[in-house]
Amino acid sequence: MSEKKQLSATVAALREQSPLVHNITNYVVMNNTANALLAIGASPVMAHAVEEVQEIAAISSALVINMGTLSPKWVEAMGLALEKANELGKPSVFDPVGVGASSYRTETAIKIMETYKPSVIRGNASEIMALAQFSSSTKGVDSTTSSENALTAAQELSKKLSNTIVISGATDFIVTNNLAAKVTTGSAMMAKVTGMGCTATSIIGSTLAVNSDHHLAAHHAMEIMGTAGNLAEEKSDGPGSFQMNFLDALYAISQEK
Numbered sequence: 001m002s003e004k005k006q007l008s009a010t011v012a013a014l015r016e017q018s019p020l021v022h023n024i025t026n027y028v029v030m031n032n033t034a035n036a037l038l039a040i041g042a043s044p045v046m047a048h049a050v051e052e053v054q055e056i057a058a059i060s061s062a063l064v065i066n067m068g069t070l071s072p073k074w075v076e077a078m079g080l081a082l083e084k085a086n087e088l089g090k091p092s093v094f095d096p097v098g099v100g101a102s103s104y105r106t107e108t109a110i111k112i113m114e115t116y117k118p119s120v121i122r123g124n125a126s127e128i129m130a131l132a133q134f135s136s137s138t139k140g141v142d143s144t145t146s147s148e149n150a151l152t153a154a155q156e157l158s159k160k161l162s163n164t165i166v167i168s169g170a171t172d173f174i175v176t177n178n179l180a181a182k183v184t185t186g187s188a189m190m191a192k193v194t195g196m197g198c199t200a201t202s203i204i205g206s207t208l209a210v211n212s213d214h215h216l217a218a219h220h221a222m223e224i225m226g227t228a229g230n231l232a233e234e235k236s237d238g239p240g241s242f243q244m245n246f247l248d249a250l251y252a253i254s255q256e257k
Helices: 003-017 030-040 053-059 072-088 103-116 125-131 147-161 188-192 196-210 214-235 239-252
Strands: 020-024 043-046 062-066 092-095 120-124 164-168 172-176 179-183
Touching (some): 003 196, 003 214, 020 030, 072 092, 092 196, 103 125, 120 125, 120 196, 120 214, 125 147, 147 164, 164 196, 164 214, 172 214, 179 214, 188 214, 188 239, 196 214, 214 239
Parallel strands (some): 092 120
Antiparallel strands (some): 164 172
16 A cells, blocks of 8 residues: 555544544643644543543553653653553553653653653654753753754664654654654744644554554654644744644645645
8 A cells, every 4th residue: 555545544544433542741732632633533531630540541542641741640640541551552652741851851751661661752853862861952842953863862762662753843753663754744833833742742642543553653643744734834824823724724634635
C-alpha cells in the first residue's frame, strides 16, 4: 500500500472508530487538545485523579501523558495509568514538556521514560536531547536548537527504549531505531499558538489507537498536523484566527487531502 493510501486509511479509521483517547495533560492545553481530538474524529477523556485513572486507561484505546503542569498527585496518576496501559497492551505517548528546565521535571521524565517505556515520545529538539542526556539547554518549553540536531539523540533513545521518538520543529522527524521519516508541512504560525506541540502529542495518541504500527501512526499524526497547519494559515491573519482555523482544518481534513 502506498504512503498516501496508508495515511488515508488512518484518517478514515479515526472517523469510523472514534477511539477513546485518555489524556493526563496540563491545565494550559486541556480545552485545545480535547477540541482537536474531537475535530479529527477521536473521543477525548481528560482524567487525572489517582482514584480513577486505571479504570479510564482500561476502557481507552490509547493513553496520552503530558507533564506540562506537574504536581506530585498528577505524577502518581501518570504512573498508575501507564502501568495499566502496559498491563493491557495499550499504546501510550509521552510529552516531556520542559524536561531539563528543572531537576523535578528531569527526574520525573526520566522515571516515566525508563520505568514505563511509552510507545512514542514526542518533544522538541531540546527536550529529546535532554532526555537522551545530551548536552543541551532549554528555555522553558521552547526548543533552543533545531530538530535536525536531535536526530542522533532520538536514534539512541529509540534503540534504548525500543520505541518511536518524534522530534517536532520546522521539520518534524519520526525515528524508530535506524528508520527515520520527516514531515516538512506545517506553518510557522503554529509556534505562535500555545499548546500546538501538546496537540500533536494527543493527535499521535489518536492515530496510535487505530494503527498498530507505531512508527506509521506517529508519522501520520504529524502529517495531519502539518496539513491542518497549512490549511489554517491560508485563512488566518494572526495567531488568534489561526487557532480557530486550525480546528476547522482538522475537522475538514479528508482522505483526499
